[in-house]
Amino acid sequence: MRTMKKLIPAVLAAILLLTACGGEEAVSLNMDNLANRLMQEITYEDTISETTPEMAQMLYGYADGQVVNCKVIISAGATTEEIAIFECADDQAVADVEAGAKARIEAQKVSVQSYKPEEMTRLDAAIVQVSAPYVIVSISSDSSTAQTIIDEALGK
Numbered sequence: 001m002r003t004m005k006k007l008i009p010a011v012l013a014a015i016l017l018l019t020a021c022g023g024e025e026a027v028s029l030n031m032d033n034l035a036n037r038l039m040q041e042i043t044y045e046d047t048i049s050e051t052t053p054e055m056a057q058m059l060y061g062y063a064d065g066q067v068v069n070c071k072v073i074i075s076a077g078a079t080t081e082e083i084a085i086f087e088c089a090d091d092q093a094v095a096d097v098e099a100g101a102k103a104r105i106e107a108q109k110v111s112v113q114s115y116k117p118e119e120m121t122r123l124d125a126a127i128v129q130v131s132a133p134y135v136i137v138s139i140s141s142d143s144s145t146a147q148t149i150i151d152e153a154l155g156k
Contacts, residue, residue: 027131027154031085034136034153035071038083041149042142046079056084060100066093068133080108080119084137097135101128105139129154 039048051059056072066089073083084101088094105126112119125143129136131154138146 027134029085029087029131029134029153031069031071031087031134034085034150035073035083037149037153038138038140038146039073042140042145044075044079044081044140046075046077046081048073048075048081048083056086060084060086060097060104062086062093062097062100065089066096080112080122080139081141082137082139084135086135088133088135091132094130094132094135098128098130101135101137105137 050071050073053067053070053072056070057064057067059072059074067086068089069087071083071085075081086097088097105123105128109120109123112123122139122141127136127138127143127146127150129147129150134154136150138150140146
């Protein structure tokens with residue numbers, strides 16, 4: 001009986017832990033498919049092309065090892081148009097990459113506001129979406145279509 005009294009609270013605690021953790025399903029994202037849909041279904045003013053992981057790290061300012069995989073597609077330079085999809089190593093990396101994305105957008109605003117004010121509309125509507133372990137960035141003239149594509153890719 002004494003063993004049973006000790007066992008019941010332990011079993012209840014285990015059940016609570018399992019149900020608390022079971023509420024969130026891990027997100028699975030095909031980064032290539034998402035990037036291709038964004039590139040094909042949105043019209044971009046400038047030529048956009050994929051950059052290297054090293055350049056992505058420089059642009060977004062995250063530390064070595066924080067990003068497991070990334071796909072970053074940037075404008076040739078005439079616009080601020082961009083697609084960036086990061087698979088992060090852990091929650092801290094997600095927070096750091098998200099902060100880096102927001103900082104990049106703010107830096108671009110400062111950079112273009114005086115000589116290319118038309119880019120401000122794109123930057124003001126930029127999407128930075130987190131669905132751990134992913135951080136997704138889209139800067140385009142059609143943020144509503146981009147948001148729909150991203151939501152569909154994430155199963156929302």
